[in-house]
Amino acid sequence: MRTPLPGPGTAFFSLTFLSVSLLSGCKSIGPSTVARDRYDYSSSISESWKRQTLLNIVKLRYFDPPIFVDVGQIVAGYSLETSLNAGGQISSAGAVQGNSAFFGAQGKFIDRPTITYTPLTGNKFIKALMTPLPPESVFFMIQSGWPADGVLLAAAATINGLKNQETSVSGVTPPDPDFMRVLELLRSIQRSGAVSLRVQQDAAKKQTSLLTFRSKDVSEATLAEIGELRQLLKLDMESAEFELVFGGTAAHNREVAVITRSLLHVMSTMAGQVEVPPADIAQGRATPGVEPDGGAAAAGGLLRIHSSKSRPDAAAVAVPYRDVWFWIDDRDLRSKRAFAFMLMLFTLADTGEKESLPLITIPAQ
Numbered sequence: 001m002r003t004p005l006p007g008p009g010t011a012f013f014s015l016t017f018l019s020v021s022l023l024s025g026c027k028s029i030g031p032s033t034v035a036r037d038r039y040d041y042s043s044s045i046s047e048s049w050k051r052q053t054l055l056n057i058v059k060l061r062y063f064d065p066p067i068f069v070d071v072g073q074i075v076a077g078y079s080l081e082t083s084l085n086a087g088g089q090i091s092s093a094g095a096v097q098g099n100s101a102f103f104g105a106q107g108k109f110i111d112r113p114t115i116t117y118t119p120l121t122g123n124k125f126i127k128a129l130m131t132p133l134p135p136e137s138v139f140f141m142i143q144s145g146w147p148a149d150g151v152l153l154a155a156a157a158t159i160n161g162l163k164n165q166e167t168s169v170s171g172v173t174p175p176d177p178d179f180m181r182v183l184e185l186l187r188s189i190q191r192s193g194a195v196s197l198r199v200q201q202d203a204a205k206k207q208t209s210l211l212t213f214r215s216k217d218v219s220e221a222t223l224a225e226i227g228e229l230r231q232l233l234k235l236d237m238e239s240a241e242f243e244l245v246f247g248g249t250a251a252h253n254r255e256v257a258v259i260t261r262s263l264l265h266v267m268s269t270m271a272g273q274v275e276v277p278p279a280d281i282a283q284g285r286a287t288p289g290v291e292p293d294g295g296a297a298a299a300g301g302l303l304r305i306h307s308s309k310s311r312p313d314a315a316a317v318a319v320p321y322r323d324v325w326f327w328i329d330d331r332d333l334r335s336k337r338a339f340a341f342m343l344m345l346f347t348l349a350d351t352g353e354k355e356s357l358p359l360i361t362i363p364a365q
Contacts, residue, residue, distance in 0.1 A: 059321070082106070128263070132262050159179065162232070189222060
């Protein structure tokens with residue numbers, strides 16, 4: 001005995017039941033997008049900030065004013081629309097048309113993010129770019145583990161009168177050999193853990209930053225390096241604590257006077273180490289800078305920014321400018337460290353309160 005196949009009416013009601021089941025099983029797509037979107041937006045913002053910073057460094061070599069644009073706000077909006085339809089026709093017995101059934105489905109997904117870009121302008125931001133970094137902030141970075149030689153090479157213009165490398169329109173002035181030796185000694189002493197920075201507050205609630213050199217439980221080699229550092233900086237040979245101040249020269253032998261650079265000064269120094277096409281320098285389009293094998297001047301180099309006509313393959317960050325690609329090699333750890341430090345300096349500078357963002361109206365859907 002053969003079991004009859006279900007008729008069109010049975011198929012229609014089965015399809016309707018399936019449609020209702022699918023619609024009732026739909027859940028919010030919002031939670032599932034958080035992990036993906038947070039990673040994607042974070043990576044994109046980080047990459048765009050690196051490119052913007054590198055571009056501004058290169059532009060300074062050409063005396064092109066730097067421009068910063070911040071991502072003020074991101075609002076991601078999603079819309080998912082689905083629809084199912086089904087129908088059929090059952091003819092009476094003996095009718096010519098016969099039985100028929102039809103069904104259809106459609107869906108639409110919309111991803112419409114709203115991103116607000118805010119130009120970083122105004123008096124507060126410009127002042128922050130041109131104001132020297134606080135000496136205690138620079139040394140606190142050293143205290144937190146950043147290498148002393150790399151931090152001071154980027155952020156210090158002078159230490160107790162010893163001069164760092166300087167960049168000007170006419171070219172690059174190499175650093176004092178004693179300045180480079182001070183950085184080398186500080187880095188070695190930092191590795192031993194014998195140098196630290198602390199803040200002391202007096203009765204008038206005025207804060208004083210003290211640079212401390214530990215003499216107990218350290219090796220003879222470290223003690224010798226501390227002694228040499230004291231001689232180079234003309235510090236008291238017996239004192240263990242020295243006041244950290246902003247200035248060109250120390251008032252006495254128990255003071256470490258540091259002239260720190262501003263963000264714009266650090267970027268200009270890095271710009272002097274960009275490898276620009278020789279024709280741009282010969283034609284006066286770009287200022288002279290440090291050659292890759294430039295002797296004493298190259299010894300004070302912070303990083304190396306390459307240039308090429310074609311887009312590089314192994315670049316940590318690359319930007320096009322004036323039909324030339326400028327980039328930092330992904331295998332150059334020293335340059336990548338200096339560039340990362342440049343990005344960190346923006347957090348040290350007090351840019352003040354951000355200006356009010358424009359209002360965003362998001363229609364309800």
